[in-house]
Amino acid sequence: MIQKKSNIILIGMPGSGKSTVGVILAKTLGMEFVDTDILIQSAENRTLQTIVDNEGHIVLREIEERVLLTVDHKKHIVATGGSAAYSEAAMLHLKEDGIIVFLHADLAALCARIHNYETRGIAKRPEQSFDDLFAERLALYKKYADITILSSEISQDDVVETVIREVEKYDFRAEKS
Numbered sequence: 566m567i568q569k570k571s572n573i574i575l576i577g578m579p580g581s582g583k584s585t586v587g588v589i590l591a592k593t594l595g596m597e598f599v600d601t602d603i604l605i606q607s608a609e610n611r612t613l614q615t616i617v618d619n620e621g622h623i624v625l626r627e628i629e630e631r632v633l634l635t636v637d638h639k640k641h642i643v644a645t646g647g648s649a650a651y652s653e654a655a656m657l658h659l660k661e662d663g664i665i666v667f668l669h670a671d672l673a674a675l676c677a678r679i680h681n682y683e684t685r686g687i688a689k690r691p692e693q694s695f696d697d698l699f700a701e702r703l704a705l706y707k708k709y710a711d712i713t714i715l716s717s718e719i720s721q722d723d724v725v726e727t728v729i730r731e732v733e734k735y736d737f738r739a740e741k742s
């Protein structure tokens with residue numbers, strides 16, 4: 566028997582809309598919302614940028630993997646951080662009960678939305694440009710995505726509508742039981 570998925574997992578670059586779209590999706594579908602960046606900060610009792618500043622981006626990715634592997638939420642919209650896709654173990658764990666939705670915005674749209682590239686706690690090499698990070702990650706997001714939504718040119722509300730339309734084609738149970 567095919568196990569229906571109960572979560573929607575949002576992945577994508579910083580600025581792709583995971584956190585903001587995630588909240589609207591949860592309200593629209595009557596589901597719960599969790600942002601894994603907040604789970605990390607609660608577990609660590611410090612900000613993501615503090616982790617990067619003090620211990621570097623690799624340690625942030627390791628902490629993120631640990632936290633993602635503890636996620637056992639049901640019927641949640643899960644907004645991940647942009648670096649979640651570096652962990653194969655974490656992505657496969659989230660996929661067990663989640664449809665993975667890649668919010669794919671192009672570089673120009675992302676740059677227009679992100680104004681705090683150096684202070685947002687991004688898990689990147691210190692000298693790494695946003696363009697380079699985008700190129701490095703694209704293959705990872707594509708690898709894990711069940712659904713890809715092109716979100717550069719459309720409003721947050723239209724992204725929400727598109728996600729809902731696309732997940733309906735999957736084995737997904739959003740209804741409350």
Ligand SMILES: Nc1ncnc2c1ncn2[C@@H]1O[C@H](COP(=O)(O)OP(=O)(O)O)[C@@H](O)[C@H]1O
Nearest residue numbers: 578579580581582583584585586678719720721
């Ligand atoms: N479809 C969209 N159109 C325009 N702006 C958007 C869209 N999606 C998100 N944004 C804006 O981009 C910024 C970053 O969004 P955010 O949800 O924090 O991204 P993420 O969690 O993926 O890093 C926010 O200011 C948000 O309002």
Ligand SMILES: O=C(O)C1=C[C@@H](OP(=O)(O)O)[C@@H](O)[C@H](O)C1
Nearest residue numbers: 579613646647648685686687688
């Ligand atoms: O892309 C990244 O390396 C990161 C993005 C952040 O989340 P958003 O994608 O929500 O900005 C956060 O997880 C962390 O600071 C690392």
Ligand SMILES: [Mg+2]
Nearest residue numbers: 583584644645
């Ligand atoms: Mg976010």
